[in-house]
Amino acid sequence: MKESLLELSNVTAGYGPTPVLFDISMTVNQGEVVCLLGRNGVGKTTLLRSIIGLNALSQGSIVFDADDISQTPTFKRTRYGIAYIPQGREIIPYLSVLDNLKLGFAASGRKSKKIPEEIFDFFPMLKDHLSRQGGLLSGGQQQQLAIARGLICNPKLILLDEPTEGIQPSIVQEIKDTLQRINQEKGITVLMVEQKIEFARQLAQRFFMMDKGSIVARGQTEELTDSLVNQYLAV
Numbered sequence: 542m543k544e545s546l547l548e549l550s551n552v553t554a555g556y557g558p559t560p561v562l563f564d565i566s567m568t569v570n571q572g573e574v575v576c577l578l579g580r581n582g583v584g585k586t587t588l589l590r591s592i593i594g595l596n597a598l599s600q601g602s603i604v605f606d607a608d609d610i611s612q613t614p615t616f617k618r619t620r621y622g623i624a625y626i627p628q629g630r631e632i633i634p635y636l637s638v639l640d641n642l643k644l645g646f647a648a649s650g651r652k653s654k655k656i657p658e659e660i661f662d663f664f665p666m667l668k669d670h671l672s673r674q675g676g677l678l679s680g681g682q683q684q685q686l687a688i689a690r691g692l693i694c695n696p697k698l699i700l701l702d703e704p705t706e707g708i709q710p711s712i713v714q715e716i717k718d719t720l721q722r723i724n725q726e727k728g729i730t731v732l733m734v735e736q737k738i739e740f741a742r743q744l745a746q747r748f749f750m751m752d753k754g755s756i757v758a759r760g761q762t763e764e765l766t767d768s769l770v771n772q773y774l775a776v
């Protein structure tokens with residue numbers, strides 16, 4: 542029996558009074574990599590934002606690691622073990638790579654200020670660029686920095702929004718390998734939004750397909766048929 546880490550029940554949420562998500566129920570199990578798919582504007586980012594607490598729920602509940610976090614503020618969700626790596630990465634451009642990494646400590650509430658060596662084991666590139674301004678890194682390097690910053694919070698769950706958006710293929714491959722290692726070696730659960738279907742197929746064991754704010758299909762990634770892809774992803 543797989544142990545559930547994150548469970549959404551009948552979640553309705555949006556921006557102000559306007560709902561964007563309708564009656565979403567889904568479970569992510571401990572140790573899984575799960576992919577959230579769907580066309581532009583269907584609510585994928587809003588769903589991740591609701592899980593980390595940036596969008597309030599108007600109905601439903603979210604349970605994380607056996608605690609109901611539906612009303613818990615974002616900073617506490619981070620401390621409970623959820624890292625959110627937003628779409629567009631949100632690196633602070635004028636801060637150094639090191640200071641961007643240290644923002645992860647602020648989020649986790651930990652006192653330590655020394656970057657754990659394992660961060661550089663997963664992302665060796667960062668070690669060579671510690672004093673560079675974050676904004677001077679390439680898109681792929683900024684994505685790696687954003688994932689590293691999330692890892693510093695020592696999360697149980699990583700929410701990752703379109704990690705490969707606008708990134709050159711060689712770095713996409715590198716990011717895929719590193720995420721796989723983070724999942725397998727550290728046992729960290731990953732819920733990611735991804736539009737590159739092959740990336741999702743290679744990395745995730747299960748998928749949820751969204752359309753117009755609802756989950757319209759779900760299953761093992763092997764069950765992600767071309768007809769589903771054509772119906773819900775092709776433009």
Ligand SMILES: Nc1ncnc2c1ncn2[C@@H]1O[C@H](COP(=O)(O)OP(=O)(O)OP(=O)(O)O)[C@@H](O)[C@H]1O
Pocket residue numbers: 556561579580581582583584585586587588628
């Ligand atoms: N800050 C906001 N205020 C009001 N409405 C918003 C806001 N952000 C997004 N929306 C609306 O919510 C809906 C879902 O947007 P969301 O960003 O969650 O979609 P998405 O699936 O992540 O899209 P994409 O693939 O383009 O990133 C859209 O109709 C969008 O216009």
Ligand SMILES: [Mg+2]
Pocket residue numbers: 585586587628702
């Ligand atoms: Mg989005």
